[in-house]
Amino acid sequence: MKYIEAIRQAMYDEMARDERVFVLGEDVGKGGVLNTTQGLRDAFGSARVLDTPLSESAIVGVAIGAAMHGMRPIAEMQFADFIFPATNQIISEAAKIRYRSNNDWEAPLVIRVPYGATGGGALYHSQCPESVFFGTPGLKIVAPATTADAYALLVAAVRDPDPVLYFEHKKCYLSISGSLSPDPVRIGQANVQRVGTDVTVITYGVVLHDVLRAAEIAAARDGVSVHVLDVRTLQPLDTEAIVEAASHTGKVMIVHEDNKTGGVGAEIAALICEHALFDLDAPIVRVCGPDVHAVAMSPTLEKAFLINEEMLVRAIMTLARA
Amino acid sequence: MEAQHAAGSWTEALWRRCYETVVRARTYDEMAHVLQRSGKVAFHVSGIGQETAQAAAACALNTETDLFFPYYRDYAFMIALGMSVDELMLSLFLKAADPNSGGRQMVGHFGCKRLRVFTGSSPVATQIPHAVGAAYAARLRGEEAVAFVSFGEGSSNQGDFHEGCNFAGVHQLPVIFFCQNNRYAISVPERWQVAGRIVDRAHGYGFTGVRVDGNDAFAVYDAVRTARDRARAGEGPTLIEAMVYRIQPHSTADNDLLYRTREEIEQHRARDGCSAMRAYGIEAGMWSMAQEDALRAQCAHALKQAIEYAERAPYADASTLCDHIVAEGGQR
The missing domain is CATH 3.40.50.970 (Thiamin diphosphate (ThDP)-binding fold, Pyr/PP domains)
Incomplete structure (x- = not known):
C-alpha cells in the first residue's frame, strides 16, 4: 500500500x-x-x-x-x-x-x-x-x-x-509503500528505524528515507553503524526516546527538510543538552534546509536547497570520525 | 412602539423578562465599573447602552436548542440565558469557580457549556466561523438548533466575518449574525471603520440583512425571531445590524474623551433603550415605579451578596497552572 x-x-x-x-x-x-x-x-x-x-x-x-x-x-x-x-x-x-x-x-x-x-x-x-x-x-x-x-x-x-x-x-x-500494521501508534511515540552503534540520526518526514539509504551506504562503504530514530510526533516530542537514542552512540545528527534556524531540530538538540550532554562524544550536528524560504522553481536552485543522500553520507562520516 | 407591541407576540411576561434582564445587566455593569475604579477588580469592559438589544435578542431565541456565540459586551445576553450575577461576579473577581474560564480569561470572555455558550477569545470575529461550523454540525445531525453569533461593527472588518458569512451563505446554514453597531471600535468611529452600511453586506453573501434600532426591544425581538424562523425553515442565515451606542469607554483602560465629546454621549444616553422600555411598560400599565424600586432593591441586594461571595471565593490554586492544556488520559 x-x-x-x-x-x-x-x-x-x-x-x-x-x-x-x-x-x-x-x-x-x-x-x-x-x-x-x-x-x-x-x-x-x-x-x-x-x-x-x-x-x-x-x-x-x-x-x-x-x-x-x-x-x-x-x-x-x-x-x-x-x-x-x-x-x-x-x-x-x-x-x-x-x-x-x-x-x-x-x-x-x-x-x-x-x-x-x-x-x-x-x-x-x-x-x-x-x-x-x-x-x-x-x-x-x-x-x-x-x-x-x-x-x-x-x-x-x-x-x-x-x-x-x-x-x-x-x-x-x-x-513510499509498505504494509499496514495492526498495532496502534500512540501520539508522542518515536520509533527506532535502524539500530546502530556509531552515529545516531534523529529525523522525521520524507528525509527519513534518505537517512536510511545513507546509513546503508555508510555501512557498506565504510563500516559505519548508524542508529536512526524517527520521532514521528513533533509535539509532544518523545524526550525519553530521543535521550536514549542520543546516549546510545554519543554522536548525534539531526535531519529535517525545514529550515535550520528555529526548526524542530533546535528543540531536539536542546533536549539532548539538558538530559544527556555528558553522554555526547562530539558536538551535535544538524543537517537541515538552509535558511531560505523554500525551494525555488528553477531545478538548479531546488536541488541546491534539498537534502540528499550524498550530503548525509558525508555528514555521517565526518561525525563518525569526530 | 405601542402598535408594535400590540401587533407582535409580546406578552406581559415577555416584556418583564426582557426589561428585568436589562436592569440586572445595567446594575451589574455599573457596579463592575465602581469595583474597578475602587481597586477591587483588575479590569472591566462595559455593555452599557447595548443591553436592550442583547436582552431582546436572547428572548427571541430558544435557550434549550440554540447555540450561542456572544462577544465581550454581552452581559444582558448572558443574564437572559441564565448566567447568574454570582457567576458574573466570580468572573469579574477572576476566581476559580468562574464558569467561563475559572479566572483564566479576562472578564467578558464568555463560555459555558451548561448554557450552550461556546468559549470565546480576544481576537475579534474568530467566533463567527465557529458559529457557522456548529450550525453545520447541527444540520448534519438533524438538530433544530440555530446558531446565534454577536460581534461589534469593528469585528465586521475582520476576514473571519467575511469568511464565516460567505460559508454560511453558500451552504444556507441556520445562523443569525448579530452585529451590535455601537459606533466605536475603541476610538475609531464607524465612519472610519466602514464606508458603506454593514447590513448591506448581507446581499453580497446571498442572504437577508436587516438594520434595526437596538434601543427598540420590539424591533430587535421581531428581527431575531424572523431570522430564527427563516433559519429553522431552511432559508439560511440573516445578518442583523442593531444600531446601538457604547455609553461607556471601550474598557476601564480607555479615556473616551480623547476621541468623543460629553455632549455626544449625553445625546445618546437620552435615547437609552432601558429608559424607553421602562416608560413603555409604565404607559402600558405593566409596570409601576413601586415595582421599579423593588427590582432595583433586589438587584442591589443580589449584587451585594454576589460581591461578598466572589471576594471570599478562592483563586485557582497555583498548582492548576498546567491543567487542561490537553485532555487527561488518551483517546475517546
Whole structure:
C-alpha cells in the first residue's frame, strides 16, 4: 500500500466507524487536488465530504465550531503553504479552547497539512511550516514518514480529544509503500528505524528515507553503524526516546527538510543538552534546509536547497570520525 | 412602539423578562465599573447602552436548542440565558469557580457549556466561523438548533466575518449574525471603520440583512425571531445590524474623551433603550415605579451578596497552572 492510500484508508475507516467524522476542504469532493480524498464522496456523500469555499480560516474555524458541537472534523489544507490565513484559528482558537474554558469545551479536530518539496513546487507549494506551530501549547503535531505510520497516526489523530496537525509529506504519497500494521501508534511515540552503534540520526518526514539509504551506504562503504530514530510526533516530542537514542552512540545528527534556524531540530538538540550532554562524544550536528524560504522553481536552485543522500553520507562520516 | 407591541407576540411576561434582564445587566455593569475604579477588580469592559438589544435578542431565541456565540459586551445576553450575577461576579473577581474560564480569561470572555455558550477569545470575529461550523454540525445531525453569533461593527472588518458569512451563505446554514453597531471600535468611529452600511453586506453573501434600532426591544425581538424562523425553515442565515451606542469607554483602560465629546454621549444616553422600555411598560400599565424600586432593591441586594461571595471565593490554586492544556488520559 502506498502512503497516500494509507491516508485515504484511514479517513475511510474512521468515517465508516464513526459518523461524527467528516472531511472538509477545498476540492475534497472530486478527490482533492492531490488525490487524497478520492472515492470518499461516493462512499459517504457530499455532506460528509464537504467542498468549502476557498477560505482557509473558515475551513479551520468551521471545523472548530463543528468539533465543539460534537463532531470529529478532518479539515484539509490544500497545501501547507496556504495554512497561514488559518493560523489565528489554529493558534488563538483550536489550541486554547480547552485551556481557556477550564476544560468545559474541547475541539477534537484534525488539520491535514500536505507539506514539503516534491519537485517543481516552488516557493508556495513546497514549504515546511511545522516550526510555526511547534511550541504552541494545546496543539499536537504528527509527521509520519511511513505507510504504516501514515495510517496509524491519522487514526490516532481522529480519535484524539485535542486538535492535531497532521503533516503529510507530499513526496511520500507515491514514493513510499509498505504494509499496514495492526498495532496502534500512540501520539508522542518515536520509533527506532535502524539500530546502530556509531552515529545516531534523529529525523522525521520524507528525509527519513534518505537517512536510511545513507546509513546503508555508510555501512557498506565504510563500516559505519548508524542508529536512526524517527520521532514521528513533533509535539509532544518523545524526550525519553530521543535521550536514549542520543546516549546510545554519543554522536548525534539531526535531519529535517525545514529550515535550520528555529526548526524542530533546535528543540531536539536542546533536549539532548539538558538530559544527556555528558553522554555526547562530539558536538551535535544538524543537517537541515538552509535558511531560505523554500525551494525555488528553477531545478538548479531546488536541488541546491534539498537534502540528499550524498550530503548525509558525508555528514555521517565526518561525525563518525569526530 | 405601542402598535408594535400590540401587533407582535409580546406578552406581559415577555416584556418583564426582557426589561428585568436589562436592569440586572445595567446594575451589574455599573457596579463592575465602581469595583474597578475602587481597586477591587483588575479590569472591566462595559455593555452599557447595548443591553436592550442583547436582552431582546436572547428572548427571541430558544435557550434549550440554540447555540450561542456572544462577544465581550454581552452581559444582558448572558443574564437572559441564565448566567447568574454570582457567576458574573466570580468572573469579574477572576476566581476559580468562574464558569467561563475559572479566572483564566479576562472578564467578558464568555463560555459555558451548561448554557450552550461556546468559549470565546480576544481576537475579534474568530467566533463567527465557529458559529457557522456548529450550525453545520447541527444540520448534519438533524438538530433544530440555530446558531446565534454577536460581534461589534469593528469585528465586521475582520476576514473571519467575511469568511464565516460567505460559508454560511453558500451552504444556507441556520445562523443569525448579530452585529451590535455601537459606533466605536475603541476610538475609531464607524465612519472610519466602514464606508458603506454593514447590513448591506448581507446581499453580497446571498442572504437577508436587516438594520434595526437596538434601543427598540420590539424591533430587535421581531428581527431575531424572523431570522430564527427563516433559519429553522431552511432559508439560511440573516445578518442583523442593531444600531446601538457604547455609553461607556471601550474598557476601564480607555479615556473616551480623547476621541468623543460629553455632549455626544449625553445625546445618546437620552435615547437609552432601558429608559424607553421602562416608560413603555409604565404607559402600558405593566409596570409601576413601586415595582421599579423593588427590582432595583433586589438587584442591589443580589449584587451585594454576589460581591461578598466572589471576594471570599478562592483563586485557582497555583498548582492548576498546567491543567487542561490537553485532555487527561488518551483517546475517546
